[in-house]
Amino acid sequence: AQSVSQHNHHVILSEAASLELGCNYSYGGTVNLFWYVQYPGQHLQLLLKYFSGDPLVKGIKGFEAEFIKSKFSFNLRKPSVQWSDTAEYFCAVNAQGGYNKLIFGAGTRLAVHP
């Protein structure tokens, strides 16, 4: 069964600091990978996704993620965070085939201080 691990549960940064959130998955086959953001009191919003091709994926709001197949990783990065990036970030994996169910990691709560 597929699973997703997010190593950082809470991250606290100052504005302009660089961000990297870890995500590892366990599944031997072909996967689709996603990062979602959930702002306080709001719904899930897709940041970026990877299906195939260039393993460096650029998303909205200056976020990017790199798929490293050999490491089963899909880490999220942003070179300079803003206070408005304070939110919860979820990595999610879909194993191709079957019912295409999407499995989420535990989430990382990011707090950015001005």
Added chain:
Amino acid sequence: GAVVSQHPSRVICKSGTSVKIECRSLDFQATTMFWYRQFPKQSLMLMATSNEGSKATYEQGVEKDKFLINHASLTLSTLTVTSAHPEDSSFYICSARPTGYGYTFGSGTRLTVV
């Protein structure tokens, strides 16, 4: 774009009663829908996969008789929480995958059982 409409957004019910949550695909047909629950400050946990015209597929540990899922048409899936108890209080979210690539999520239903 593809939209999933979820209703109601909030519901408060008495312990022992049943609550029905609706999830509709507004501009596409969804043969499969997914139901998640999210406890405060936690991740989305997949409860079940709803299949049009057939039985739902439940994740391990999810009580089938407690969480009844009906997917009677290509645009509507319902989740009924039967004999609700305070521990069922949670945020319930439905999702579909209209294009075969990205997932779209409903706005969620916050259930409070008193």
